[in-house]
Amino acid sequence: MIASKGDRLMKNVIEIQHLSKSFGTHEVLKDIDFSVNKGEVVCVIGSSGSGKSTLLRCINLLERPSGGQIVYQGENILDNNHNINNYRTKLGMVFQSFNLFNNLNVLTNCIVGQTKVLKRSKSDAENVAMKYLKVVGLDRYINAKPHQLSGGQKQRVAIARALSMEPDVLLFDEPTSALDPEMVGEVLKVMKELAGTGLTMLIVTHEMEFAREVSDRVVFMDKGVIVEEGSPEQIFNHPQNERTKAFLKRTFKQ
Amino acid sequence: MSIDWIISIATENWEMFLRGAWMTLLIATLGTVFGAIIGLLIGIINTIPKPERGLKRIVLKLINIILGIYVGFFRGTPMIVQAMVVFYGAAQAFGVDMDRTFAAIFIVAINTGAYMAEIVRGGIISVDKGQFEAAQAIGMNHWQTMIHVVLPQVLRNILPATGNQFVMNIKDTSVLNVIGVTELYFQTKSVSGNNFRYFESFFVACILYLIMTFVVTKILHYFEKRLDGPQNYQMIDDLEQVEGKKA
Ligand SMILES: Nc1ncnc2c1ncn2[C@@H]1O[C@H](COP(=O)(O)OP(=O)(O)OP(=O)(O)O)[C@@H](O)[C@H]1O
Ligand SMILES: [Mg+2]
Numbered sequence: 001m002i003a004s005k006g007d008r009l010m011k012n013v014i015e016i017q018h019l020s021k022s023f024g025t026h027e028v029l030k031d032i033d034f035s036v037n038k039g040e041v042v043c044v045i046g047s048s049g050s051g052k053s054t055l056l057r058c059i060n061l062l063e064r065p066s067g068g069q070i071v072y073q074g075e076n077i078l079d080n081n082h083n084i085n086n087y088r089t090k091l092g093m094v095f096q097s098f099n100l101f102n103n104l105n106v107l108t109n110c111i112v113g114q115t116k117v118l119k120r121s122k123s124d125a126e127n128v129a130m131k132y133l134k135v136v137g138l139d140r141y142i143n144a145k146p147h148q149l150s151g152g153q154k155q156r157v158a159i160a161r162a163l164s165m166e167p168d169v170l171l172f173d174e175p176t177s178a179l180d181p182e183m184v185g186e187v188l189k190v191m192k193e194l195a196g197t198g199l200t201m202l203i204v205t206h207e208m209e210f211a212r213e214v215s216d217r218v219v220f221m222d223k224g225v226i227v228e229e230g231s232p233e234q235i236f237n238h239p240q241n242e243r244t245k246a247f248l249k250r251t252f253k254q
Numbered sequence: 255m256s257i258d259w260i261i262s263i264a265t266e267n268w269e270m271f272l273r274g275a276w277m278t279l280l281i282a283t284l285g286t287v288f289g290a291i292i293g294l295l296i297g298i299i300n301t302i303p304k305p306e307r308g309l310k311r312i313v314l315k316l317i318n319i320i321l322g323i324y325v326g327f328f329r330g331t332p333m334i335v336q337a338m339v340v341f342y343g344a345a346q347a348f349g350v351d352m353d354r355t356f357a358a359i360f361i362v363a364i365n366t367g368a369y370m371a372e373i374v375r376g377g378i379i380s381v382d383k384g385q386f387e388a389a390q391a392i393g394m395n396h397w398q399t400m401i402h403v404v405l406p407q408v409l410r411n412i413l414p415a416t417g418n419q420f421v422m423n424i425k426d427t428s429v430l431n432v433i434g435v436t437e438l439y440f441q442t443k444s445v446s447g448n449n450f451r452y453f454e455s456f457f458v459a460c461i462l463y464l465i466m467t468f469v470v471t472k473i474l475h476y477f478e479k480r481l482d483g484p485q486n487y488q489m490i491d492d493l494e495q496v497e498g499k500k501a
Contacts, residue, residue, distance in 0.1 A: 060391055062387055062390060062391065085393040085394070085395055086393065087393075088390065088391060088392065088393040089392065089393035091391070092391075092392075093388070093391035093392075095384060095387070095388065095391075097384050098384075099382075099384035099385055099387060099388035100385075100388070101385055101388070101389070101402075101403045102381075102385065102407060103403065103406040103407045103410070104402075104403075105487075112402050112403075113392035113393065113394065116394060116398050116402060117392060117393040117394055117398065118393075139490065140489045140490040140491060141487070141489065141490075142490065143487045143488055143489075143490075144487035145483070145487065148486070148487050158388075161388075161392070162391075162392070165392055165393070
């Protein structure tokens, strides 16, 4: 019994139960049950306004959920006395608009969270940051300020910054949507490489080819609910639900 | 000839003029520095997140209201009137005779503080919300976010407006002659009261004001450039080559 519970805890990085979120009277997420397993790459797809960003933002508490539970390491982090900042260090977040710290250079962007929040020593933090800047191919750019970089480079720095905290799971909210078409590839390439290393990733994306290629599981959302989830093969080739079919038809016609 | 008069007035009274200019600069500098600090503190207090309910919320609300009144009052009345109210008011209410220089610095500082509070507010708003969220997302608390991410950008953003305020203060301290501080305008009035050469005396003052504002403006521009750092970054390979050549 104890062993099996332990196994489950090991497997589930994060488990969401009956999660709901309303803005005023507008119910954006409705009774969402959902979990991310260790080492899994999950892509969330769905039309605009279906609540994908809100789901991610609820998971790392940038939005306060209206109801339900978020279970991390066996504890409901929505309990009042839970240390939110500590929990957040376990989740990395990559935003659509990069959101690099404009006053800091590339290296310091990747260091500041490590030294100030995780209390790592400066030299440890620098080593970790350099390691991940190498992963995203920007170790030569450590002296650059964000405004001196292209969009694709900024997003790769943002990925390195999130990785430098060595989180349990990395959340991506449409990481390539704000990029010029010629820069989408370099960011997706980095993400594919990360997926290959066994990193746990939860990715909201409109890049269907990418989702098909990297996902272990695809989640389709519509109007605040999870309509269907399954392997990329199931969702893209044999969707069961009419709403999924309609969405894919619309998407692939374009 | 006016020119001869100007030269002789300047050479005969140089000590008074310089002492006046020095006092003007002292009041304007300290007033601007303390005013900027007041403005920053108000701006920072306004960003403290308010809990949904409870005592902390009430206290913060109350502080915000008081600060709002302060800003409204000092932006909405002329400094010359404030000077009279503060200086003679203190004398009447508490029976204290404020040191005139101290009173002058105090008035300029609270006046500047009221303006700077608005400037700082704008400076904080101009740091986009995404950076706050990114800081939260890596687990930073409010103060860590403010200190390491927001305030450095706010300081840079408000520097031009602060410089502007400094230049205004150099000029506007002249109204403080009403409480008898011996700044440049006051000294010039004394000089011209002795020689009855109003144009020539004030022409000298004019030149001195101009020199002060010009120099201060230049110094601030230099600082802005310094803060922005080099225009281009150096790639690490290039750096290594540079170091290699040095070695
Ligand atoms: N802060 C907010 N206040 C009020 N309504 C909001 C807020 N944030 C999101 N919403 C609403 O919630 C709904 C879901 O928004 P969300 O951004 O999660 O959608 P999305 O699936 O990410 O869409 P997109 O693909 O366009 O990014 C939308 O109807 C949106 O208008
Ligand atoms: Mg979105």
